[in-house]
Amino acid sequence: MDATVIGLYGGGALVFMSAYAWFHRRHERRARESLEETRQAGIGEPATLHPKIDPAKCIGCGSCVAACPEGRVLGLIERKAQLVDPSHCIGHGACRTACPMGAIVLVFGSEQRGVDIPHVGPDFQTNVPGIYIAGELGGMGLIRNAVEQGRQALEAIAANGRRGGGEVLDLMIVGAGPAGLAASLGALEKKLRFVTVDQETVGGTVSHFPRGKLVMTAPARLPIVGKMAFRETSKETLMAFWEDVIRRTGLKVQEKERVEAIESAGECFRIRTTRGEYRAANVLLAIGRRGTPRKLGVPGEDQSKVVYRLIDPEQYRGQHVLVVGGGDSALEAALAVGEQEGTTVTLSYRSGAFSRAKPKNRQRIEAAEAAGRVRVLFHSNVKEILPTEVVLERQGETIRLPNDAVIVCAGGILPTAFLKSIGIEVETKYGTP
Numbered sequence: 377m378d379a380t381v382i383g384l385y386g387g388g389a390l391v392f393m394s395a396y397a398w399f400h401r402r403h404e405r406r407a408r409e410s411l412e413e414t415r416q417a418g419i420g421e422p423a424t425l426h427p428k429i430d431p432a433k434c435i436g437c438g439s440c441v442a443a444c445p446e447g448r449v450l451g452l453i454e455r456k457a458q459l460v461d462p463s464h465c466i467g468h469g470a471c472r473t474a475c476p477m478g479a480i481v482l483v484f485g486s487e488q489r490g491v492d493i494p495h496v497g498p499d500f501q502t503n504v505p506g507i508y509i510a511g512e513l514g515g516m517g518l519i520r521n522a523v524e525q526g527r528q529a530l531e532a533i534a535a536n537g538r539r540g541g542g543e544v545l546d547l548m549i550v551g552a553g554p555a556g557l558a559a560s561l562g563a564l565e566k567k568l569r570f571v572t573v574d575q576e577t578v579g580g581t582v583s584h585f586p587r588g589k590l591v592m593t594a595p596a597r598l599p600i601v602g603k604m605a606f607r608e609t610s611k612e613t614l615m616a617f618w619e620d621v622i623r624r625t626g627l628k629v630q631e632k633e634r635v636e637a638i639e640s641a642g643e644c645f646r647i648r649t650t651r652g653e654y655r656a657a658n659v660l661l662a663i664g665r666r667g668t669p670r671k672l673g674v675p676g677e678d679q680s681k682v683v684y685r686l687i688d689p690e691q692y693r694g695q696h697v698l699v700v701g702g703g704d705s706a707l708e709a710a711l712a713v714g715e716q717e718g719t720t721v722t723l724s725y726r727s728g729a730f731s732r733a734k735p736k737n738r739q740r741i742e743a744a745e746a747a748g749r750v751r752v753l754f755h756s757n758v759k760e761i762l763p764t765e766v767v768l769e770r771q772g773e774t775i776r777l778p779n780d781a782v783i784v785c786a787g788g789i790l791p792t793a794f795l796k797s798i799g800i801e802v803e804t805k806y807g808t809p
Contacts, residue, residue, distance in 0.1 A: 553580020
């Protein structure tokens, strides 16, 4: 090989290496900028299940960064993957699947913020044999993940050999949200003798989203029905889909029936509801994590104008409305009510940033504030609710606002007492799987 050819090869390699180095530096700069932005904004705490990277195993290949559908959640800094924008993470785990070195595990909570999670095994069975948990109660808030968990939990139940007989059902499914509906369809497909109940209506948390709210989801497979191919859709479209599935499959859901107690009864469980009593060999809890709404504990909160979820934004047209909270439900409620003609909306949040809300909601609330549709009061707390006013405190300042309605979106208290009454162990996770 003569010197000219060697020079061409060498020059090409140098160009490639230079381009690679430039590309790597640019991406690391962006990752550092994202990390600094989240730190300054005070949104460094992940809101849900999220990746934890072992730097000793990470080889800096960037597979996890490329695999994440949410964009800037992960970045490479000093040739190691890091969680640079935790607030964007929604816990679907694509990064863990993509990592060739097994350097990523999915964890709940952080060293600063603990999350209560019921004890659940790989087969979704709790420490109480025969009782299973799927969906939001187990920490999986995503619709796709809830559907998958409901389907997989049913597979485990069908394979465990526990069956009823006579008046004893094979399975009692508690909750008719995405996880409960997927499990119910699986039970229908496998011809199990089961009953599905919900203390409210079909759809679970989705049924209480504000009208027109976009629901972020991803393709999932439902038993009998097949692929559920939504990406982004409205509440109405998704609810219509569930209703059509129920109609086509003949699935029966007993709505407005709340489970009050579950007790061991020998080889089965006795389930007491607001309508009667059942016996079942297995129980699947597919209920939400909200449990009892978290209240403010301030004078005047017992008035009828105070509610804990938004049902219909139009009922607040022309009113002075206070929304309390900093999560997605609070931002979505403020946005929906703020679109009503003649309505003034104030959004009160005790912290200095919406660290638990999705990026799209944060962007929308910023736009609504700039347009004058919503007033945001960070570092504020409700002190008293009067018939025609609310009193807030913000960094030593007292603020009095005219008020016709208060919507409290402060989350809910995990039904720990209910779980413990069944014998289910609950653990507080501080950045652990």
